[in-house]
Amino acid sequence: MDLIYQLITSLIASAAFGFIFNSPAKLLPQCGFIGMLGWLVYYIGMQLGIDVVISSLAAAFLVSVISQLFSRLYKSPIIVFSVAGIIPLVPGGLAYDAMRNVVEDQYDTAVQLAVKAFMISGAIAIGLIFSEVVNRMIARKPVRKETENSNESL
Amino acid sequence: MNGLNGGLSPVPGEVALPSAPPSEKPGPEYGDRLHRITEVCLLAGKIILQNGGETQRVEDTMMRIAAAYGIERSHSFVMPTGIIFAIDSGSYTTRLVRMADRSTNLKKVSMVNHISRRIVRGELDAEEAGKLLQEIQDSPHEYPNTLKVLAATAASGCLLIMFGGVWQDCFPVGIIAGIGFTLYLLLSKYVQIRFFSEFVPSLVIGLLAILAVNYGLGRDLDKIIIGSVMPLVPGLHITNAVRDLMAGHLVSGLSKGAEAFLTAFAIGCGIAAALALQ
Numbered sequence: 001m002d003l004i005y006q007l008i009t010s011l012i013a014s015a016a017f018g019f020i021f022n023s024p025a026k027l028l029p030q031c032g033f034i035g036m037l038g039w040l041v042y043y044i045g046m047q048l049g050i051d052v053v054i055s056s057l058a059a060a061f062l063v064s065v066i067s068q069l070f071s072r073l074y075k076s077p078i079i080v081f082s083v084a085g086i087i088p089l090v091p092g093g094l095a096y097d098a099m100r101n102v103v104e105d106q107y108d109t110a111v112q113l114a115v116k117a118f119m120i121s122g123a124i125a126i127g128l129i130f131s132e133v134v135n136r137m138i139a140r141k142p143v144r145k146e147t148e149n150s151n152e153s154l
Numbered sequence: 155m156n157g158l159n160g161g162l163s164p165v166p167g168e169v170a171l172p173s174a175p176p177s178e179k180p181g182p183e184y185g186d187r188l189h190r191i192t193e194v195c196l197l198a199g200k201i202i203l204q205n206g207g208e209t210q211r212v213e214d215t216m217m218r219i220a221a222a223y224g225i226e227r228s229h230s231f232v233m234p235t236g237i238i239f240a241i242d243s244g245s246y247t248t249r250l251v252r253m254a255d256r257s258t259n260l261k262k263v264s265m266v267n268h269i270s271r272r273i274v275r276g277e278l279d280a281e282e283a284g285k286l287l288q289e290i291q292d293s294p295h296e297y298p299n300t301l302k303v304l305a306a307t308a309a310s311g312c313l314l315i316m317f318g319g320v321w322q323d324c325f326p327v328g329i330i331a332g333i334g335f336t337l338y339l340l341l342s343k344y345v346q347i348r349f350f351s352e353f354v355p356s357l358v359i360g361l362l363a364i365l366a367v368n369y370g371l372g373r374d375l376d377k378i379i380i381g382s383v384m385p386l387v388p389g390l391h392i393t394n395a396v397r398d399l400m401a402g403h404l405v406s407g408l409s410k411g412a413e414a415f416l417t418a419f420a421i422g423c424g425i426a427a428a429l430a431l432q
Contacts (some may be wrong), residue, residue, distance in 0.1 A: 009312035016309035020205070020302055021257040021390060022295070039316065056311045077211060077267050079393060080260045087389040093317055096380050099422045103429045132400060 010039035010088055018084040030070055031084035038063035038085045052116075053123045056089055060127025063089075068135045082128070084152070091120040185245055189202060190280045191223045192239060192247050194273075195199035197287045199230070199237050200251050201266050205259040206390050209398045209406040212237065215270045219283075222274045234409050258390055261295050299339050306335035306385040314381035319374055323381075326363075326372040331382040334359040338386060352386060359383055360428020388417040 014035020015028045023031055038059040045055030063085035071078040084146035094117035195216040203212045212232045216239055220228040231238040234256065240248040270288055272278050278286070297305075310331030311324045319327070334355040341351035359382045366372040391414035399407030 004317060009315040012315065013309045013312035016305040016312070017385075017389070018260075019297060019305040020309070020385060022261045022297060024261045024264050075268070075271065076264050077207065077260070079206070079208065079390070079397075080264060083260075083393050086318060086393055087384070087387065088292050088313065090384075090387055090389060090392070090415075092384055092387060093376075093380050095418070095422070096376065096383075096425065099426050099428060100376070102427045121392070128393065128396050129400050132397075 006043050007040060011036040013088060014039075014084045018080070019086045021080075021083060023080045023084065024076070027074060027076060027080055030074065031081060032063055032064050034063055034070065034081050034085035034096050035088055037066060039088050042089060056091075056120045057123040057127045060086060060124040061130050062127075064128045064131035065134070068131060086124060086128075089120075089124055091117040094120065099109055167197055187280070188225070188241060188245060188247055189223060190284065191256040192241060192249055194223075194280050194284045194287065195219050195228070196237060196239050196249055196251050197284065197291065198266050198270055199232065199239065200253065201287065201291055202263050203232065203234070203237065204253055204256055205262040206257070206394070207266075208394050208401070209233075209403040211263075211267075215266065219270055219273050219320040222276065223280060232403070233406055234413070235361055259296060265290050265295070299336075302339070303332050303336050307332040309385055310381045313384050314377055317377055317380055319381060323372050323374060326366045327381045330359055330362045330366065330378065331385060333362065334382055335337060349416060349420045352417055353424045355386060356383055356421045356424025357428050358424075360425045361431070362386050364428060364432050379428075383421055383425065386400050386417070388414040388419055389425035399429065 011032040015032030017035070018028045018031035041062050041068050042055045042059040045058060046052065064082055067081035067085060070076075070081045094113050098110045098113035098117060101107070101113060174175060198219060199212045199216045202215060203209070209232045213230045216230050216237075217228055221239065225241050225243050227241070227243045229240045229242070235253050237251045237253070238248065239251075240246070266287065268280070269290075273283050307328040311328045314323055314327045315321070337358055338351060338355040341354055342348070344350050358377055363372065363375055363378045363382060366378065367375045372378045391410050395407050395408075395411035395414055398410060401407075
């Protein structure tokens with residue numbers, strides 16, 4: 001039952017974030033869907049007792065892969081999808097706890113929490129990059145014959 | 155290369171438009187045409203950059219449009235605050251656009267993406283494309299602010315549950331997040347200092363959350379604050395910064411990362427100040 005609540009709330013939250021970022025209205029359900037899948041992976045990981053960094057990594061990877069698929073499918077920029085999916089994974093809670101400990105002069109705890117939050121952010125970034133690598137390896141094959149200025153743009 | 159542009163597939167066979175082949179002798183008309191193409195490229199790039207697109211997408215779109223109009227060699231240098239775009243085939247044109255204000259409007263990015271795809275397919279000439287892009291630039295294409303506040307309310311309420319909050323807190327979180335986000339929208343419209351327009355809403359959110367808990371409206375102070383503050387979190391900037399860095403746009407990636415960090419810092423300061431006043 002709890003899982004169902006989590007799924008519904010993550011769906012609404014991600015779609016609402018898509019709305020705040022002015023995503024096209026017809027893509028909002030897809031934004032919500034991606035956010036829901038990412039959160040599902042994260043939540044199951046947490047329930048199974050897997051480390052929060054690993055769970056975030058897996059969730060970010062999945063969000064990013066599905067965003068790539070959707071951006072091809074719906075011929076839209078990938079950020080429309082990936083942003084909405086990533087937002088729930090951002091370690092806001094840990095960052096808040098770190099901040100709170102700073103205010104309470106508990107600097108040792110604060111640093112521990114901040115490092116943890118930083119690790120999770122890094123894991124999300126790596127998840128995004130991983131799927132980029134996979135995507136590029138797939139994309140390279142069919143179109144190799146591009147004009148030279150596209151290479152210069154990198 | 156193709157990875158970042160989300161299905162904007164290149165069509166190598168359709169590079170030149172039939173109307174005006176690029177091999178034409180340089181004359182006054184040719185210069186005019188170059189000028190117009192540069193305008194179209196810059197406008198497209200500008201809209202994407204201003205509305206939250208990645209640097210990679212800006213460069214890629216401009217080059218593809220130029221290539222579709224028969225200009226084989228073009229160079230661009232894109233930063234969050236400006237674009238330099240140069241054409242050097244036949245005659246030389248270099249233009250610079252300064253970007254003063256930035257916002258987040260993924261719909262516009264999407265629309266420009268669609269137009270650039272049509273240009274690459276050879277469906278639009280430079281004049282039509284310029285007109286369409288100008289239309290996108292001039293019209294807001296934005297959801298009304300009241301609905302955005304409602305979305306922020308809904309998002310915060312849901313995030314509270316996702317972060318393990320109790321159902322009773324949903325109502326206060328929604329209200330507090332709504333007030334905070336309204337304040338943020340107002341401040342970012344009338345006060346042009348970003349730090350301020352992010353600091354004050356978080357401070358207010360923190361204070362309201364403390365009040366709500368003190369008067370028995372809310373239970374879990376930490377969860378209420380975390381949930382309410384989430385709509386202000388710079389998710390788009392973080393994602394873009396990572397994508398830019400990975401694509402090799404070090405300057406843009408770092409400056410967008412700095413922007414995201416500043417926003418996070420402003421939110422943190424606001425909350426910390428509220429907690430310290432407690």
